[in-house]
Amino acid sequence: DQQVKQNSPSLSVQEGRISILNCDYTNSMFDYFLWYKKYPAEGPTFLISISSIKDKNEDGRFTVFLNKSAKHLSLHIVPSQPGDSAVYFCAASGDSGNEKLTFGTGTRLTIIP
Amino acid sequence: DAGVTQSPTHLIKTRGQHVTLRCSPISGHKSVSWYQQVLGQGPQFIFQYYEKEERGRGNFPDRFSARQFPNYSSELNVNALLLGDSALYLCASSPAGTISGNTIYFGEGSWLTVV
Numbered sequence: 018d019q020q021v022k023q024n025s026p027s028l029s030v031q032e033g034r035i036s037i038l039n040c041d042y043t044n045s046m047f048d049y050f051l052w053y054k055k056y057p058a059e060g061p062t063f064l065i066s067i068s069s070i071k072d073k074n075e076d077g078r079f080t081v082f083l084n085k086s087a088k089h090l091s092l093h094i095v096p097s098q099p100g101d102s103a104v105y106f107c108a109a110s111g112d113s114g115n116e117k118l119t120f121g122t123g124t125r126l127t128i129i130p
Numbered sequence: 131d132a133g134v135t136q137s138p139t140h141l142i143k144t145r146g147q148h149v150t151l152r153c154s155p156i157s158g159h160k161s162v163s164w165y166q167q168v169l170g171q172g173p174q175f176i177f178q179y180y181e182k183e184e185r186g187r188g189n190f191p192d193r194f195s196a197r198q199f200p201n202y203s204s205e206l207n208v209n210a211l212l213l214g215d216s217a218l219y220l221c222a223s224s225p226a227g228t229i230s231g232n233t234i235y236f237g238e239g240s241w242l243t244v245v
């Protein structure tokens with residue numbers, strides 16, 4: 018039962034353009050969402066998060082949008098840079114009294130110079 | 131400041147053996163979580179410890195156990211290894227015990243291969 022889904026296993030974007038990574042979830046108890054970036058042979062690196070009381074959070078080139086009614090969130094990267102090429106994971110957490118994160122399967126982003 | 135450190139980085143074990151993986155959290159962080167990442171999948175939650183108490187447990191068999199020490203470092207133990215236990219084991223730390231408004235930082239992981 019995949020509660021967090023990233024339906025695009027890969028995405029290629031031209032350098033300088035916008036990258037949009039999507040994530041859907043099924044568990045309505047999720048109220049906090051995070052995006053992580055992962056390079057090969059490294060652990061996931063935190064990018065940006067959003068609480069369910071917001072619909073947008075911005076940090077530099079990264080913006081996360083949350084549509085609670087659709088149970089959908091997206092990560093926008095503008096402008097895309099070659100160093101952004103990595104696997105991006107969406108993760109969600111609910112009010113379970115602990116820090117359990119439920120991850121999607123990831124989207125491999127390739128930025129084309 | 132040092133990030134989350136894990137050891138060993140790579141290891142190979144035989145089916146039926148036991149393995150111990152170690153994690154040191156970021157200084158000042160009291161919460162440690164363990165995740166298993168199988169190739170092609172996202173990380174899956176195994177355990178969380180906060181102030182030496184188990185806070186959460188994922189859907190893993192009893193062959194998996196963990197503990198947290200007074201200095202907040204942690205060990206993950208896996209008994210009776212199966213081929214399917216081959217994965218990247220990630221440790222994560224955070225300052226608080228609950229997620230809301232919090233950031234969780236991951237180590238680089240321990241690659242376990244079971245042959």
